[in-house]
Structure formats: structure tokens, C-alpha cells
Amino acid sequence: MRVLVVGSGAREHAIVLALAQDPEVTALACAPGNAGIAAVAELHGLDVTDPSAAADLAKEWRADLVVVGPEVPLVAGMADAVRAAGIDCFGPSAAAARIEGSKSFAKDVMAAAGVRTADSEIVDNPARLDAALARFSPPYVVKDDGLAAGKGVVVSSDLEVARAHASTLLDGGHPVLIEDFLDGPEVSLFCLVDGETVVPLLPAQDFKRVGDGDSGPNTGGMGAYAPLPWAADDLAGQLVDQVVAPVAAELVRRGVPFQGLLYAGLVLTATGPAVIEFNCRFGDPETQVVLALLRTPLAQLLRATATGKLAGEAPLEWADGAAVTVVVAAEGYPGTPRVGDVITGAEAEGVLHAGTRRRDDGAVVSAGGRVLSVVGTGADLAEARAEAYRRLEGVHLAGSHHRTDIAARAAAGEVAVPSAE
Incomplete structure (x- = not known):
């Protein structure tokens, strides 16, 4: 199997390393890659915001499978373009990737699926901002409604800090999501999803704040660990049943089935799990720890997901520790x-x-x-x-x-x- 990975981060480096250990993989490339990935895969130049360029590269390189790492190309329709070129692609369609690309869309899907999430309000007009903030209590959670690489969120008990962040987003033409704060430990659950078939990976936890003790601004992620020694042994199964499977089924009902990696970011509150957000791809840095423990060959798993055959795969195998x-x-x-x-x-x-x-x-x-x-x-x-x-x-x-x-x-x-x- 010839596999082309799209992306240039540590997530893609972890994916490439896992694929390189799979005996089914006969050739491995990454576009655009980085200095570390170059040691294990061919590198090719690529503008990751250009779906047609990725499809052209996949055809030229004769890829059997394309694995799209980042969210930006998925939301832009890269998986659609690759599939239209007749090549298998691990990654959701642009329509299904809206689960990450639009927080308001994700909230609507969760409401329809009966999945618990924080109460929220979308604000798209600065004139309505103060009234909206007044309907929430501190700590205030203010998010960019679109993609923000993990850095579009402010959580603060200071109303003026929350208001300033919201105003900056609105001034830039970005609708704002204001939502209730959820209290409890966070969990990142990655699931391979093929329509209504859902296979969870190991739950992990990441660290968004830049400084020790969860201080400073949010980042794309400063570290992670897996598994979660403090969590119930059947946590992944519970979260699939209560959260991921209902959302996957709702996307199928809407005619936009998800095919790829669906990432649920959750808080385990005193009254049960609640969703912070969904992402349409492997998370970074959680991928680095989850794949370090996966013993099932990765390429076949990703191709089975991409081709509608995930239900036929054997249970996943994991390393101890x-x-x-x-x-x-x-x-x-x-x-x-x-x-x-x-x-x-x-x-x-x-x-x-x-x-x-x-x-x-x-x-x-x-x-x-x-x-x-x-x-x-x-x-x-x-x-x-x-x-x-x-x-x-x-x-x-x-x-x-x-x-x-x-x-x-x-x-x-x-x-x-x-x-x-």
C-alpha cells in the first residue's frame, strides 16, 4: 500500500512513524512534512489549503491511500477532491467536517442527537454582545465559532477580558460562541468512524494552557498523556454509547456520514460527560501518545475506515503501560x-x-x-x-x-x- 500523509506537524510525524511500522505499507510520502518526517518518508511540496493540488499529487505519486492530518484542508474539501480522483482518503467530507469547522453546526447536531453539551449562545453582532454576556455567569467561556487552531478560546472570570476577546473576534468578522463553563477533568476521545460504525482509541488528556498549573493563554496543546489511570475502565465504551455513536448516527441521518477520525473533547462533570467540542481529525498532541501505545497496524485500520469496511476489523490491540x-x-x-x-x-x-x-x-x-x-x-x-x-x-x-x-x-x-x- 502506497500511503500519502498530508500535514507538517508532530501529529503527522506520529502518524508517519506508525505507518512506517506497518508491513502493508510499501511506500510512504508526506506533504509538505518537516525535517523529522524526512527521515521516514518522501517529502513533497504542497499548499495544504488547495484540495485540487492534493488530489493531483496523490494521482501523480500513485497513492493508494491519502491520510489528511490537519483540519483546515478537511474543512476546505480535500477529502472530497481526493475521492473524486478515485483514490481512497482517510478524512471526512467538507460537509461532515463542519462538525469542527462550525461550532454552531456542532451544537445543532448534538441537540438533535440528544448529546449533552454546555448551554451556549451565538453572537454575530457587536450590538448584542453585552446582553448575551449578561445571560452567563463567570467563568465566561468565549470561542471563535470557526477554526482557530486551539487558540480562539478564552476562559476567564473577568467580564472585561471575556468581552475584549469577543469584541476582537467580532471586529474580525468572526461570530462568537459564548457558553457555560463545565467543571471536571477533560478527556480527549479519538474514534475511527465509518458511518454508524464507531471504534474508540485510548482516551487521553491534553494540556491547553501555556504555563504550569494551567496558567496563561490557551494554545494548540502543550502536552498529553494516555491512558487515564483515574478513569473508569469502560470509559471509552460509555462515551461511545452516550456521545459519539449518537452524533455519528445524526450525521448519517442528515446525509453527511462521517468517515475518518472523529475527536470528542469532553469534560467529566459531577452529573456525567458533556462535550466541549468535536474535531474532525486526530488531535495534536494526543495523537503522539495514543499512537505510541497502539499495536494494531495502522494502515489497514485507516483504509478500512476510508472504504466502509471498519466493521469487519478485529478488536484493537494496545501495549501495556x-x-x-x-x-x-x-x-x-x-x-x-x-x-x-x-x-x-x-x-x-x-x-x-x-x-x-x-x-x-x-x-x-x-x-x-x-x-x-x-x-x-x-x-x-x-x-x-x-x-x-x-x-x-x-x-x-x-x-x-x-x-x-x-x-x-x-x-x-x-x-x-x-x-x-
């Missing part, structure tokens, strides 16, 4: 990152590349905000965490920053679902 990833970010991130700095230690085991490129002189340099994901595995979360930070000690990038507390509370047994009492 745990995995932790820590993101190394460039100076300035999540604002404007400094780029072009030399990175050393980036080719060591467990180091996945995101915002990197290789200079003409052979040096690997930073080329984005989130630069690397360092992954550690171990018999339990404490061991995996120690290994990730040990590996991180060998990585050097001037001015970079990372969180020092990824998975610390979970490893110490300090995470729990709130009691209903």
Missing part, C-alpha cells in the same frame, strides 16, 4: 514565535518534529510555534513521564519553553471526577 508527551515551543508562542534558531538533539529517539525545517547546511532549525513533541513511555504514568522529561533534557533550542507539570497530577493520583453529592 502509558505514554506522555511534552511540547517544546518557540520563544513568543502562543503569540508570534521566533523562528530560524538551531535545534540540537532533535533527532533522538522519542522526539517528534512539528515546526522544523532543515537548512541548506544540514542544521535543523525552528519554523513554527510548537517546534517538537518529546514522547516517553513506561510501565505506568510516572515512568512514562520521567522518560519524556529525561529525553527532553537532550533537546536544546534557544529561548524555548515547555511545561514541567505534564501528567504530574494524574501520576500522583490527584485527578478525580467530581462527585454528584
Whole structure:
């Protein structure tokens, strides 16, 4: 099987590494890729916002399967263009990708499916903003209704901070979603979805805030771990039954069946799970830990999903133990990152590349905000965490920053679902 992966982040590096270990894969390419991915796959130039260019590349390269990593090309219709070219594609249609591309669409789908989520209100006119905010209590949750790479959300007890963020989004022509705050530990659940067939992967937890102790602004994600030692053993099954399967069925009912990776971001509240958001693709950085533990060959799973045959696949197999990833970010991130700095230690085991490129002189340099994901595995979360930070000690990038507390509370047994009492 010849597999072409679209994207350039650590998520795509993790996907490419998993595909490279699958004996069914005879050729592997990535577009546009990065300096780390180049060690395991052919790299091809590609504008990921151009669906027809991706279809042309897939035909030229004679791909049997295209795996689209990021949300932007999926929302733009890349999977549709690749399928129209007669090539199997892992990724939803543009119509189904609206589950991520429009939070208001996602809320409507969840309401129809009877899936619990935070009460919310869409504001598309600045004149209605103050009245809408007055209908909510702190902490205020204000989101960009469209795609924002994980950075369009502000959660604050300060009304003026919430109002300023909403005003900035509205001034830029972006409708705003205001919603109730959900209290409890967060869970990221990835599910392979083929119409109404849903196969969950291991639940994970990521860390959105830039600083230790969940301080500072939201980011695309600063680290993650899997599995969740504090969660019920049957959590994935419960969430499929209560959340993902009803949403998948509702999308089928609407004539926009989902085919690809449906990612439910949830909070486990005292009164049960509630959805924060749905994404239409593998999440970053959770993919880095989930795929580190997957033992079922990945290519066949993705192709079965893409071709309507997921129901016939055997149960997934997982490694024992745990995995932790820590993101190394460039100076300035999540604002404007400094780029072009030399990175050393980036080719060591467990180091996945995101915002990197290789200079003409052979040096690997930073080329984005989130630069690397360092992954550690171990018999339990404490061991995996120690290994990730040990590996991180060998990585050097001037001015970079990372969180020092990824998975610390979970490893110490300090995470729990709130009691209903």
C-alpha cells in the first residue's frame, strides 16, 4: 500500500512513524512534512489549503491511500477532491467536517442527537454582545465559532477580558460562541468512524494552557498523556454509547456520514460527560501518545475506515503501560514565535518534529510555534513521564519553553471526577 500523509506537524510525524511500522505499507510520502518526517518518508511540496493540488499529487505519486492530518484542508474539501480522483482518503467530507469547522453546526447536531453539551449562545453582532454576556455567569467561556487552531478560546472570570476577546473576534468578522463553563477533568476521545460504525482509541488528556498549573493563554496543546489511570475502565465504551455513536448516527441521518477520525473533547462533570467540542481529525498532541501505545497496524485500520469496511476489523490491540508527551515551543508562542534558531538533539529517539525545517547546511532549525513533541513511555504514568522529561533534557533550542507539570497530577493520583453529592 502506497500511503500519502498530508500535514507538517508532530501529529503527522506520529502518524508517519506508525505507518512506517506497518508491513502493508510499501511506500510512504508526506506533504509538505518537516525535517523529522524526512527521515521516514518522501517529502513533497504542497499548499495544504488547495484540495485540487492534493488530489493531483496523490494521482501523480500513485497513492493508494491519502491520510489528511490537519483540519483546515478537511474543512476546505480535500477529502472530497481526493475521492473524486478515485483514490481512497482517510478524512471526512467538507460537509461532515463542519462538525469542527462550525461550532454552531456542532451544537445543532448534538441537540438533535440528544448529546449533552454546555448551554451556549451565538453572537454575530457587536450590538448584542453585552446582553448575551449578561445571560452567563463567570467563568465566561468565549470561542471563535470557526477554526482557530486551539487558540480562539478564552476562559476567564473577568467580564472585561471575556468581552475584549469577543469584541476582537467580532471586529474580525468572526461570530462568537459564548457558553457555560463545565467543571471536571477533560478527556480527549479519538474514534475511527465509518458511518454508524464507531471504534474508540485510548482516551487521553491534553494540556491547553501555556504555563504550569494551567496558567496563561490557551494554545494548540502543550502536552498529553494516555491512558487515564483515574478513569473508569469502560470509559471509552460509555462515551461511545452516550456521545459519539449518537452524533455519528445524526450525521448519517442528515446525509453527511462521517468517515475518518472523529475527536470528542469532553469534560467529566459531577452529573456525567458533556462535550466541549468535536474535531474532525486526530488531535495534536494526543495523537503522539495514543499512537505510541497502539499495536494494531495502522494502515489497514485507516483504509478500512476510508472504504466502509471498519466493521469487519478485529478488536484493537494496545501495549501495556502509558505514554506522555511534552511540547517544546518557540520563544513568543502562543503569540508570534521566533523562528530560524538551531535545534540540537532533535533527532533522538522519542522526539517528534512539528515546526522544523532543515537548512541548506544540514542544521535543523525552528519554523513554527510548537517546534517538537518529546514522547516517553513506561510501565505506568510516572515512568512514562520521567522518560519524556529525561529525553527532553537532550533537546536544546534557544529561548524555548515547555511545561514541567505534564501528567504530574494524574501520576500522583490527584485527578478525580467530581462527585454528584
